[in-house]
Amino acid sequence: MSGEYEDLKRRMDGAIAAFKHDLASLRTGRASSNLLDAVQVQAYGTAMPINQVANVSVPEPRMISVSVWDKSMVSAVDRAIREANLGFNPIVDGTTLRIPLPELNEQRRKELVKISHGYAENARVAVRHVRRDGMDFLKKAEKDGTISEDDQRKRSDQVQKLTDEMISTIDHLLSDKEAEIMQV
Template sequence: MLNEIAQDAQDRMGKSLEALATNLKKIRTGRAHPSILETVHVNYYGSAVPLSQVANISVEDGRTLSISPWESNLVPDIEKAIMKSDLGLNPSTAGAVIRVPMPALTEETRKGYIRQARQEAENGRVSIRNIRRDANGDIKDLLKEKEITEDDARRGEDQIQKLTDKFIAEVDQLLQDKEADLMEI
């Protein structure tokens, strides 16, 4: 039973970490990277489809992304989708190729993005701590129902705490990497 609780907690903490990584990818840095456009969805024959499924996205140079749609009639839809996204990007079209220049980040915008990244990391930590609280509550319930001993309960709580510490360290590492990315000129 304790192993099931620990496994469930580990799975949920892993999902929280994945969600944090996805949210940090949305915060753009000064460099061009195709993952910046992962959240952009294009209207393709009546359904919203990720941009990567209707076009080839490549890095042209350090500050420019190049998007080559597989169907030329998608060019206006892709442009519209990029402008509507909250990424602050302005695409320009040259025939069937869309170029997305990455504006240089000012010191002020860098600090704003770092603040945003820190907030996302804190949300991730809170989520992981809530999972710890739930798991410890499950362990206490088992103890109340006399299904486990106090020693087992203490061991289970220690195991959950070690998991929590491990995942919070990973959150801190993701944040540190993102801050280093943002401060790079």
């Protein structure tokens, strides 16, 4: 059973890692190369992540620099950034795109908080699905006679405790990100 518990923990940790990645892609007041992770560029007949056609760096706290490797891809990268609906207006300078980050207004901050709440809810749902799988496994094991009713109850409590810890972690990460977004 410890193998199943470890599998549940690994799957729940995966949901939290995905949530952290989603939060990292949300813009706060400062520049981060993660802000462009979701941008897909139409390159060579297929959609590619921006980091496969350009080097993304942060030379200043409120500036992102995108150095495109192939000169013919500059306009495609520019278009992809503009169409990503991130509120960025790149300035093209040869093969480099400079993206100044404007101050976030109150309305945009509230939108970002709402988006982060959606990410948190998705992570909670993922954790609860893993919990349900674990509980179903335990009920089946008890029904098959593999474990006793007392063992099933004890292990169910362990799974519930793990779930509560993971949900608490998600809530903590969300409140930290919310404070970071709302900080002026």
